Amino acid sequence: MLKKVCNLAQIAGHAIMDCYFSTKQSKNIFYKSDNTPVTDADYKSNNIIKKGLSLISPEIPILSEEQSHNIKNYKNWHTYWLIDPLDGTKEFLKKNGEFTVNISLIKKGIPVLGVIYAPFFDILYFSNKKEAWKKNKKKGYTKKISVSQTKKLLLVISRSHPHKKLDIFLNQINTNYKIKKLGSSLKFCYLAEGKVQIYPRFGNTFIWDTAAGHAILTAAGGTVKTWDGKELNYSLSQRSSLINSGFLASS
Template sequence: MLEKICKLARDTGHLIMNFYLHKKLIKIFYKTDNTPVTNVDYEANNIIKKTLLLITPNIPIISEEDSDNISSYYNYQDYWLIDPLDGTKEFLNNNGDFTVNISLVKNNIPVIGVIYAPFFDFLYFSMYQKAWKEIHGIRKKIQAVNSTPPLVVVSRSHFDKKTDNYLNNLGKHTVKKIGSSLKFCYIADGQAQIYPRFGNTSIWDTAAGHAIVIASGGIVKTWTEKELTYKLSSSFINPGFCARAQ
């Protein structure tokens, strides 16, 4: 099944790149919170949902693009969680930092994670305690690695005062700004050591990356050192967290 999900992420990424290379085909709309969404998000959502239903017809699907009625999801403990185009702003700004995120959540924990960055042709994927990275067809296992001084990855679009204060108190380090779930991927393959997040994220932003970081030997915890969980409640919003190598 993991191979099928990897292929699905790639196929979706190829669809997204077709729009990326043909800008006139992109239509931009705005959600109630004034964040942009495009016809590309919706088309990517459709292809992922349609294929997941063929692969696992009995597992429900939660997507960023179909998240209006959260109360209908409260009883789910096992479900697919997808962000068809993570980093819509990055996609529109032409910087390449956008991804396809697909995760399988079981008992409120993400156990499979697949992230594909179509602009770079980077594929990251994990199942339980194993994680891999595939670039241009070459696949290798990955592992989170500590390094001194650490490389800290932060959001390209959501850098806030709390993050600034955290970095000022961290000691010697270097910083790289990255969009989308690629920040988790940098932790998982050892390129970076810390990803601090204080601002809001939604569960579809984090589940696939969370699964990959954990499988690579890293950790993802809230600022009170609790596990980041995916038990559905009154909203899809995560508390602040830090992903890091152990």
């Protein structure tokens, strides 16, 4: 199943890249009710993934960013696919390459499988419950990845979503650190492969923004916990909203 989902993410990523290089892209930008952008690339990727997952596992329901978000409709889902067809639409529009395809499998509130494909860089991250890997097609390797325990502290933060509480958090760190700004779920991937050690998030995210990265990071040895110390949970029966609270992802 993991191999099939990886292939599906890459097919969706190739469709996104067709839109990325299209001269018509700027004419196909729409805005949702919360004023966030969505493009033809989001919809094309969404259609590919939903169709593909329905063939892979027709018995498992799918929750996507690009559909109705009335959580009452999903309360009885204990196992489900959670997808973000194009995570980092703002980065896609800025043409900086920092966008991804996110697919995760949730069981009893826990992301047990995660796939993140960065089509611009042609890099694939994927995990089952206990192991995580990185596949770099351009450099021709696939390797197991794990978090770093180095004493040097490198934080990764959102490129497009600043927050006032972040400054307070940074002032409380009693050690030297460096900051890297990065878009989409690549922040989780950098944590999982040991390039950075901490990803503090204070602003809102949705469950499809974090689930695949959460799965990959925990499989690589890291954690994703809310600011009150609880594991970020994806159980729809226990939620009143699809919005996450703030969290700290770390090695």
